[in-house]
Amino acid sequence: AQKVTQAQTEISVVEKEDVTLDCVYETRDTTYYLFWYKQPPSGELVFLIRRNSFDEQNEISGRYSWNFQKSTSSFNFTITASQVVDSAVYFCALSERETSGSRLTFGEGTQLTVNP
Amino acid sequence: DGGITQSPKYLFRKEGQNVTLSCEQNLNHDAMYWYRQDPGQGLRLIYYSQIVNDFQKGDIAEGYSVSREKKESFPLTVTSAQKNPTAFYLCASSMGDTYTEAFFGQGTRLTVV
Numbered sequence: 001a002q003k004v005t006q007a008q009t010e011i012s013v014v015e016k017e018d019v020t021l022d023c024v025y026e027t028r029d030t031t032y033y034l035f036w037y038k039q040p041p042s043g044e045l046v047f048l049i050r051r052n053s054f055d056e057q058n059e060i061s062g063r064y065s066w067n068f069q070k071s072t073s074s075f076n077f078t079i080t081a082s083q084v085v086d087s088a089v090y091f092c093a094l095s096e097r098e099t100s101g102s103r104l105t106f107g108e109g110t111q112l113t114v115n116p
Numbered sequence: 117d118g119g120i121t122q123s124p125k126y127l128f129r130k131e132g133q134n135v136t137l138s139c140e141q142n143l144n145h146d147a148m149y150w151y152r153q154d155p156g157q158g159l160r161l162i163y164y165s166q167i168v169n170d171f172q173k174g175d176i177a178e179g180y181s182v183s184r185e186k187k188e189s190f191p192l193t194v195t196s197a198q199k200n201p202t203a204f205y206l207c208a209s210s211m212g213d214t215y216t217e218a219f220f221g222q223g224t225r226l227t228v229v
Binding site (some may be wrong): 004009035038045046047050051091105 | 149150157158159160161164172179204206208217218219220221222223225
């Protein structure tokens with residue numbers, strides 16, 4: 001069965017520090033997608049990125065970057081020069097071919113606090 | 117504005133009462149989902165629907181029921197059979213194609229006293 005593990009429950013950094021959020025996944029499927037979502041205090045989950053299992057290229061979007069390594073089943077998320085507005089809970093999620101539609105398996109989330 | 121609307125934002129109910137949470141979307145998405153979030157935990161899937169008049173149980177469907185009579189609407193009923201209903205409930209929708217990202221509503225925080 002699929003599983004997503006985010007071992008870091010809480011991370012606290014000072015503004016402008018870089019921070020990496022870890023995500024490790026388990027799946028028996030060869031075709032799958034990985035996602036990152038941000039949940040600010042308002043509660044709504046905001047989509048950040050989707051990555052398919054055949055594309056191991058790292059991706060950068062502004063201060064955000066993602067490192068996907070199939071060899072270690074990891075999909076880590078780095079925020080460069082963190083800001084207070086980055087404070088939120090971040091979820092990693094997995095979607096497999098065997099499941100229907102966009103049914104997602106979520107990790108337990110990492111609470112990131114960026115202090116001024 | 118296109119999006120997903122959940123109402124109400126906060127809901128209080130007495131133990132033993134059924135309660136229905138509303139979820140409406142105007143994104144023309146085929147698929148809709150209900151997730152439950154408990155403190156310090158990830159989201160767990162309750163029910164999902166890929167087309168009108170059809171839905172499937174997720175990982176924690178016991179004590180919940182849904183309907184999908186319209187494409188835009190996917191209400192969730194928390195029944196008295198649900199042993200621990202106090203939680204944050206999130207509704208989502210997606211195009212329905214495999215692997216497309218889901219868009220979420222702002223959630224309903226249900227407290228049963």
